[in-house]
Amino acid sequence: MRVVVAGATGRIGSRTVARLRDHGVEAVPVSRHHGVDVLTGDGLSEALRGAEVLVDVTDAPARTEGAGLHFFRTATTNLLAAAVAAGVEHHVVLSAVGADLLWSDYFRAKLLQEDMVRNSPVPHSVVRSTPFFESIEVMVERNTFADEVRVAPVLVRPVSTEDVAVTVAHVAVGLPLFGLGEVAGPEVRRLDELASEVVTAREDGRVVVPDPRARYFGAELRERTLLPGEGARLGHMAFAEWLGRPVVPANGRVS
Template identity: 50%
Template structure:
């Protein structure tokens, strides 16, 4: 069974590739660093030869609205067309919990376009919507301004990237659901509270500012905009465990190895 992971060298992709190889799957890492560009189509047909399943965990190089819209629409159209030509039997796309209610942000609109294209493609599919990654929230904290880190106080149920990869691996080894599924972490937090814990753990002296108008990928959040529905799969890793592990010397390299 050949599984192609689009975005296989990225944060989730590299974990997914490792997990699938531990299951003795034949895995092809498809990314620009491996000579596959889904936007231009270069290398795409060759990558999908004999592929039964495609898992798309790619992301736009730029999160700016117009760039994200161009990336997800063009990349998804090219990937689905190549998948139909290659006889792919299961297309899996990673998306975001709450995307339907956040379409004021171009990034979320881009992800919704991706979902709609997958649904309409005629290829059996699974769309996995995930809540925010702990790792992503950590990135947001580190990218704050020189003095303040403005963050929405909206509720969230964040998840470890490793748990997202585990869920995607399960989907790749299953029959298509032809539906949208959700996965989330086991605990709810306010975004500003979890950002404060991350900043404190990293001895970051900047102030985390709870701002209800702070934009999240260009969208203003309501209190429950990021929460999953009642049928979401709940991943096991808790925030304190993830944070403790992430602070260990060599942890990132060990998780990627």
């Protein structure tokens, strides 16, 4: 089986390639580093030649207003056209839990991406993930005002990028879902409590303030918006385990 992974240099993409190769799958990494640009389409036809499966774990490089919509509309258009031309039999795309409920540029863009994949002639699977552990740390930075971090006290099942990659790889080698699957972490926690644990672990003196009006990457949250539905695949790594690992500087990206 030949599986092309678009976005292969990101946190999820690199791990997905590794997990596929662990199981003897021919995983072909695709990114600008590999001479393929999903925004211009350069190199896509060659990369997808002979591929049975296309996995899209790309992410918008900027979080400015409109950037997400532009990226996902353009990249998905190019990926779908190349997939159809190459005769790809299964298109797997990574999205976010709450994409249909949250109103911000990023989540609207993810929903657009999902809709484009659903409406294409290529058999598809959409894997929605709850927030990555790393996104909690990025959120802390974005929601800091002076020495306070304002975070909505809502429920969430944060998940490790490794657990997400395992799920994406598993879906990629299976039959198309023709719908949604979800992956989440093993624990139900409160978002503000997780933020407090990050601040405490980093020992930077900031105080987390629960604020129902605080936004999550531009979106207003409700109590259960970030929780998956029943039947979600649950990962194994706990937030505390990840938090105890060496610090990786936040780069401002969700994934």
